[in-house]
Amino acid sequence: MTIRFSAIGLVVEDFGRSFECYRTLGLDLPAEAPDAPHFEVTAADGVRLMWDTIDSVKSFDPGFEPGAGGPSLAFECGSPGEVDEMYAALVAAGCTSAMKPWDAAWGQRYASLLDPDGHGIDLFAALSE
Incomplete structure (x- = not known):
């Protein structure tokens, strides 16, 4: 079996608000929020950072509740x-x-x-x- 760390996923309410924060940290993110429920970028080391909207996650996990904590x-x-x-x-x-x-x-x-x-x-x- 081969396994490698590949991505970090964030569930967010608003892409634009989240992107503003992470652009401040130097991530190359679009100025305009995408019109999609999922977006991702790949860092120089190949690790992906992925965003999904709360509504998108609730579409396949109706019991999902956003909350504090986690990594x-x-x-x-x-x-x-x-x-x-x-x-x-x-x-x-x-x-x-x-x-x-x-x-x-x-x-x-x-x-x-x-x-x-x-x-x-x-x-x-x-x-x-």
């Missing part, structure tokens, strides 16, 4: 200052703060946010090299 997407920043800058940019793009930037005991500048649909986004950078 977070972690983004490494180039410096501790970039963690702070990206955190501010994401809040401006519609994300909600979960933990403001702070110096973690394990040697990283760290921050956590929630995207407009409650998916976790973590930002981090080494405090020193």
Whole structure:
């Protein structure tokens, strides 16, 4: 059996609102939301990030209820200052703060946010090299 990690899926209420958040993180996403229930992009390493609307998921899973929790997407920043800058940019793009930037005991500048649909986004950078 051959298995490899291939994709991360996000269920969202509004593509445009979600895309604004993830464009801020550097993902190449269209300015206009697609007129489809599913959209995906492939990162340079081949991993796909996929979006599906709540209505689309409910079409095959009528009991589906969106909620907080689940995995977070972690983004490494180039410096501790970039963690702070990206955190501010994401809040401006519609994300909600979960933990403001702070110096973690394990040697990283760290921050956590929630995207407009409650998916976790973590930002981090080494405090020193």
